Amino acid sequence: MREIVVISGKGGTGKTSLSASFAYLEGQNAITADCDVDAANMHILLDADFSNRQDFFSGEVAYIDSDKCIDCGKCKTVCRFDAILLKENRHTIDRISCEGCGYCARVCPSGAITMHKQKAGDIFVSNIKNGATMVHAKLGFAAENSGKLVAKVKQEAKMLALKEDREFVITDGSPGIGCPVISSLSGANLVVLVTEATVSGLHDLKRVVELLKTFSLQAVCIINKYDLNKEMNKMIEEYLSTQDIEVIARLGYDETFAHALIEAKPIVEYSAQSQLSVTIKESWEKIKTKIRNQK
Amino acid sequence: MRVTIASGKGGTGKTTLSVNLAAYLAKHKKDVVLADLDVEEPNSQLFIIGEEKSCTTANKMVPHWDKSECTYCGECADICNFNAIVALSDEIIIYPQLCHSCYACSELCPTNSLPMQSERIGEIKLFESKGFDLIEGRLDLGQEMAVGLIAQTIDFIDKGYEDSLKLFDAPPGTSCPVIEATKKSDLVLLVTEPTPFGLNDLTLAVETMKVLGKKMGVIINRYGIGDDAVEAYCKAEHIPIVAKIKNDKAVAECYARGELVYEQIEHFKASIEQIANFIEDYR
Numbered sequence: 001m002r003e004i005v006v007i008s009g010k011g012g013t014g015k016t017s018l019s020a021s022f023a024y025l026e027g028q029n030a031i032t033a034d035c036d037v038d039a040a041n042m043h044i045l046l047d048a049d050f051s052n053r054q055d056f057f058s059g060e061v062a063y064i065d066s067d068k069c070i071d072c073g074k075c076k077t078v079c080r081f082d083a084i085l086l087k088e089n090r091h092t093i094d095r096i097s098c099e100g101c102g103y104c105a106r107v108c109p110s111g112a113i114t115m116h117k118q119k120a121g122d123i124f125v126s127n128i129k130n131g132a133t134m135v136h137a138k139l140g141f142a143a144e145n146s147g148k149l150v151a152k153v154k155q156e157a158k159m160l161a162l163k164e165d166r167e168f169v170i171t172d173g174s175p176g177i178g179c180p181v182i183s184s185l186s187g188a189n190l191v192v193l194v195t196e197a198t199v200s201g202l203h204d205l206k207r208v209v210e211l212l213k214t215f216s217l218q219a220v221c222i223i224n225k226y227d228l229n230k231e232m233n234k235m236i237e238e239y240l241s242t243q244d245i246e247v248i249a250r251l252g253y254d255e256t257f258a259h260a261l262i263e264a265k266p267i268v269e270y271s272a273q274s275q276l277s278v279t280i281k282e283s284w285e286k287i288k289t290k291i292r293n294q295k
Numbered sequence: 296m297r298v299t300i301a302s303g304k305g306g307t308g309k310t311t312l313s314v315n316l317a318a319y320l321a322k323h324k325k326d327v328v329l330a331d332l333d334v335e336e337p338n339s340q341l342f343i344i345g346e347e348k349s350c351t352t353a354n355k356m357v358p359h360w361d362k363s364e365c366t367y368c369g370e371c372a373d374i375c376n377f378n379a380i381v382a383l384s385d386e387i388i389i390y391p392q393l394c395h396s397c398y399a400c401s402e403l404c405p406t407n408s409l410p411m412q413s414e415r416i417g418e419i420k421l422f423e424s425k426g427f428d429l430i431e432g433r434l435d436l437g438q439e440m441a442v443g444l445i446a447q448t449i450d451f452i453d454k455g456y457e458d459s460l461k462l463f464d465a466p467p468g469t470s471c472p473v474i475e476a477t478k479k480s481d482l483v484l485l486v487t488e489p490t491p492f493g494l495n496d497l498t499l500a501v502e503t504m505k506v507l508g509k510k511m512g513v514i515i516n517r518y519g520i521g522d523d524a525v526e527a528y529c530k531a532e533h534i535p536i537v538a539k540i541k542n543d544k545a546v547a548e549c550y551a552r553g554e555l556v557y558e559q560i561e562h563f564k565a566s567i568e569q570i571a572n573f574i575e576d577y578r
Contacts, residue, residue, distance in 0.1 A: 009336055011467045012306010016492070038468030039303050039496040060376065080397055096474065096507065101397030102376045115376075139470055141499070142506040146470040147439065175305040175467050176335035179439035199553035200310065200338040207336060210436050229551035253544060258520045261490040 001161040002291050003154075003169040005035075005188040009204030011175035013196045014224045017257050019172035020045040020266040021280050022287070027130045030168040033157035034136040035150045035184040037121065042172050043136050045266050048126035056137065058120040058148045060100040062093050068112035075104035075113060096142055121149050123156060133160060147179035154184065168291075177211050185212070190291045191219040193245070197226045197233040205236065209243055219245050220290060222283060226250040248290075249283035251276060296578055297461045299332075299480040303496030305467035307486045308516040308540070309333075311550050312570070313464035314342040315557045319567045320460065321426030328456040332476040333466040334417060334432040334444045341553050345424030351451070353432070354413035355443045357391040358401045365408040371400040392439050417444045419451050428456070441466065445475040460574070469496075469503045482577055483509045484537060484570070489521035494528060501532060512537040512573060514566075537573045538566040 006019045016034075020042050023032040034042040043050070062083070064075075071091055076084040083097035084104065105113040121139040128134045135157040137149050157169050173184040185191065191212060195205040205221075212219055221240055226233045233250075240247055260270035268277045300313045310333070317329040331339040358371075358380070365387065372382035379393035380400060391414055401409045417434040432448035434441055445466075452461055465476040477483050485500050487493040497513065504511050513529050518539040529536050540546075541562050549556045557564040 010306065010338075011304065038470045038473075039305070039499060041304070041492045041495055044491045044495060078398070078402070096478070099395050099397065100376055101395060101399055102374070103397050103399035103403075106374065106399065106403065141469070141502045142474055144471045146468075176333075176441075177436060178335045178434065178441045178472070180470075181335075182437075182439055196551075198547075198551040199341045200336075200550075203338055203341055204336045207436060214437050225547070225551075228547055232551055253547065255520060258488075258490055258517070261492055262521050264491055 001158065001166060001169060002189040003158065003171060003187060004190050004192060004287060004291065005171040005173055005184055006192045006194060007173035007181060007184065007208060008175060008194045009177065009208035010195070010200050013194045013201065014257060015194045016041050016045070016172050017260065017267055018194055018222065018280065019170055021268040022284050023132065023134070023170050024130055024266040024268055025281060025284050026168060026170065028132045029166055030132060030170050031157045031161040031166050032128070032132065032134040033153050033169055033171040034134065035153055035171050035180070036174040037137045037139045037146050037149045037153065037180065038174055040136055040138060043126065043134070044264050046128040046134055047264070048124065048128050048134050048136060050124050050126055052125040054123050055119055056121045056123050056149055056152060057117045059118050059144055060102065060115040061095050061098045061118050062100070062102070062104050062113050063116050064091055064093055065112045065114070066090065068110050070110045072109060074107050074109060078103045078107050118143070120144065123152060125156065125160070135160065147183040150180045150183040151186070177207050181211070185215055185217060188217055189294060190287065191217050192287060193219055193221040194224060195221060195236060196224045197228045197236060199232065202232060202236050202239065206239065209245065218294070220248045220287065221245050222249045222251065223247060224251045225253045227252045248286045249279050251279060297463060297480040298482045298484060298574055299463040299465050299477045300484050300486060301465035301473055301477060301500060302467055302486045303469055303500035304487065304492055307488050307493065309486050310338045310342070310464055311556060312486055312514065313462055314339050315555055315567050316570055317427050317462050318343070318425065318555055319557055320571055326459045327427050327462060328452060328459045329427060329429045329462045329464065330448055330452050331429065331431040331464045332445050332448060333464055334434040334441050334448065335466060337431045337433050339429055339464055340422055340431055342555065343422060343424040343429055345422040345429065347420055348423050349421045351419045352415055353417045353419050353444050353447050355416050355440065356396045356411040357394045357414050358389055358409035359412045360387045360389060361408050361410060364406040366406055368405065371404055371409055374399050374403055396443065416440060419448050441472040442475045445472055449479065469499045473503070474507065477504065477509060478507055480509065482512065482574070484512050484514055486514045486516055487525055488517045489515055489523065489525045491524070493521070494524050497525060498528065501534065514570065515539045517542040538569040540566045
């Protein structure tokens with residue numbers, strides 16, 4: 001079992017449209033994981049059935065028992081997150097600001113504060129339109145710990161792939177370089193970078209590539225909207241060649257991306273015969289060859 | 296007044312709108328400051344013509360082990376709810392990346408063996424552009440705690456720009472960094488696109504903002520490329536649609552070059568005007 005993680009740094013470059021196309025093409029030989037748990041979208045394109053759901057608990061939140069609380073204010077003095085509110089001389093917890101460190105509960109002299117496990121989201125294992133399986137999640141509204149939820153989604157997908165003897169796990173990552181991204185990169189065999197020929201695309205790509213170096217991960221790149229700005233595209237290609245990252249596909253600015261979305265289909269399903277789909281299929285073959293040739 | 300420009304889905308046009316709106320308001324003699332709170336991938340500075348005026352190191356406080364008095368009792372590891380401390384029989388190991396700076400281990404250690412010290416997580420830069428300042432938070436690579444840096448960037452602005460209209464360019468998503476970038480704001484403008492992805496992520500963002508009790512407005516970007524489900528949703532939720540920005544490849548090309556769009560494209564300028572008026576009316 002080998003894991004391919006698709007990330008981009010910048011949002012909206014086409015990560016999910018491409019990951020969903022790869023998943024659609026590979027069928028039951030792959031397990032798909034949507035690790036963009038903040039704004040999960042892949043289930044739309046792959047028609048996930050949400051058939052199996054489990055709760056995801058992560059972190060804790062403090063709770064003050066008003067009967068036991070003597071309003072000494074000790075909790076408020078130790079809290080670094082401004083999570084203890086004082087209203088009409090009574091102390092309560094601001095659940096959104098509470099980080100769950102438990103400091104208040106430890107110093108409370110009357111034992112009024114207890115820590116409670118928080119439900120931070122749901123994890124789903126779904127059947128998708130090509131008969132394959134997908135693992136995805138929904139983060140609770142205003143909940144924390146998306147990094148841990150990402151780790152859980154990945155773990156679930158990998159376990160399924162091992163159990164059912166699938167060759168690949170295709171993981172759609174989230175934008176950025178912070179905790180959910182770092183979490184989605186762990187254990188990847190190959191990273192597919194999706195960028196676009198814009199000043200932001202290049203800027204964000206550089207930061208992601210620097211991040212990959214710290215994990216020593218092998219990467220390839222797909223440049224989307226390469227024809228939006230020829231000069232920018234050239235700079236991206238030059239930068240990638242200095243980093244020894246192969247450009248496996250260049251996709252032109254194409255509203256098919258949006259049209260396929262409206263139909264809730266991966267591009268390779270929506271317009272199977274188009275040049276765009278042919279290029280996507282070729283790039284998926286290149287990714288597979290690359291990963292199969294890894295030692 | 297603080298206005299956060301957020302989106303749920305990435306790549307919907309938050310930064311383009313934030314920068315153009317700030318430049319437009321400044322040109323019309325408004326006292327405005329822009330903050331780039333997408334600290335993982337800050338891009339606003341790519342679109343302004345301006346000079347870097349200052350750069351401040353942003354730190355977070357983490358415990359450091361002072362072994363001289365340590366009795367290896369293991370209380371610190373037991374206290375830490377974030378698994379950032381491992382206590383061995385002859386060593387205390389601290390993982391600063393996992394630390395939330397709650398101070399509990401440090402202040403509850405019976406021998407004061409874990410003094411808090413500052414550690415760099417990124418930087419806060421001030422750029423001076425035509426008529427407005429841009430404050431950028433930039434997280435160091437490999438750092439995971441975007442939230443702390445976002446909070447510090449907001450503090451920086453609160454101190455220096457009390458009376459200004461503050462525009463916050465938020466990170467994508469709906470989790471902790473977005474909440475930090477919106478929780479003290481008076482108004483949240485959600486940028487979306489008229490596609491199923493746009494709608495799905497807008498719904499998540501709206502539900503999150505409801506939990507926070509925020510006033511909202513929606514801006515539909517790339518209007519005309521998709522369907523009308525986003526409009527129907529806004530109507531059902533009674534959320535005002537502030538502007539509909541026409542789908543136009545010329546806007547994307549302008550953006551690709553890193554230029555201000557409103558100076559070049561008339562329909563885009565009209566939309567920016569609508570957004571500026573909406574904020575003005577709200578004040």
